[in-house]
Amino acid sequence: MQNDQVRALRYAVVWSDQHPMSWLEGAFPVSYTVDGWHLSLEESELVAEPSVPMAADEAMEALTPILSAWQASLEITEHLVVTFTYRGADPVLVDGGSVLGTDVVAATFNASVAVKRPSPPAPSWEWKDTEVTSAARELCLRPVRRGTRTVPDAAYWLLTHLKAWAGSEAKAADRLNVSRSYMKHFRTQGARSSERKVGTGMKVSTEGEKAALAKVLEELVLRLHLVESGLRAGEFLTR
Incomplete structure (x- = not known):
């Protein structure tokens, strides 16, 4: 016999990169x-156990920010993309009952590392x-790293994205x-490149400039x- 609470969520795991x-x-x-979560990671499976049993929907909602932090930090700092696909939940058993089945729902989270590694790098959980950061990775950073978007075009897009985020170019800076x-x-450098747009005043970017x-x-x-x-951006940069 089982109640409507779960003791673990299970995700299929796929690691990928352009190499x-x-x-x-x-x-x-x-x-x-x-x-409050214990995460057990195998190469192709993640088992996530909350500190106390909870409803499956509640558990997935609570775990989403953690998987998102995992996704973002590994892709930015390690160039590693990992995909977590929800496969089901282990229900809480009552009176020694057996599990007859699990709830299976399609829910995917993306996170990016490279060549041959001794172990998965630890995420930056903080x-x-x-939506702003996710768009910057998916529409700008990832295509550039994979060679499917030119650097000048991605740079022009990112500046437009940052201006919308902050309110102006100066505020973004x-x-x-x-x-x-x-x-x-x-x-x-992005706006005037002929790789982004052909026209008067555009220039051919050198490999060094790109x-x-x-x-x-x-x-x-x-x-x-x-x-x-909510973290410090880093040391002041100028040119």
């Missing part, structure tokens, strides 16, 4: 304890993933703790995540 990757022998299992000249240079622009793009996306998480 082939594998894990060294002994990399798993890995365990974490965070915000991070928060918002202030919130991200960079100089306004730093932000202006980022804007002009590499430098990609470095700034990475830094701004990182700082956006830190600020949205």
Whole structure:
């Protein structure tokens, strides 16, 4: 016999990146304890146990910010994408009853690491993933890393995104703790590139310029995540 509460949530796990990757022998299992949850990670499965039994919907809602923090921090700092797909729940058993089945729902969370690793890197649990940060990764950072979006085009998009987030380019610079000249240079390098738009006044970006622009793009996306998480953006940057 079982009641409507669960003692664990189970997720299928898939690791991916633009480069082939594998894990060294002994990399798993890995365990974490965070915000009252015990997380047991195998290469292809995550078992998440709350400190006390709760309804499945309540448990999934409580776990979502934790998986989101996992997603965001690994993709930004480790270049690793991991996908968690909800597979079901272990119900609380009453009177020694047996489990007849589990609830299976499709719910996917994305998180990104590279080549051959000894073990999964620990996430930064204090991070928060918002609509603003998620869009910056999915529409800007990830396509650039995978080579499916040009750096100048992604840079121009990111600046527009940051202006909408902060209210203006100047306010975005202030919130991200960079100089306004730093932000202006980022804007002009993206806006005037012929890889983004063909026309009068556009220029061909050199490989060195694109590499430098990609470095700034990475830094701004990182700082956006830190600020949205209520953390310090980092040392003041200028050019």
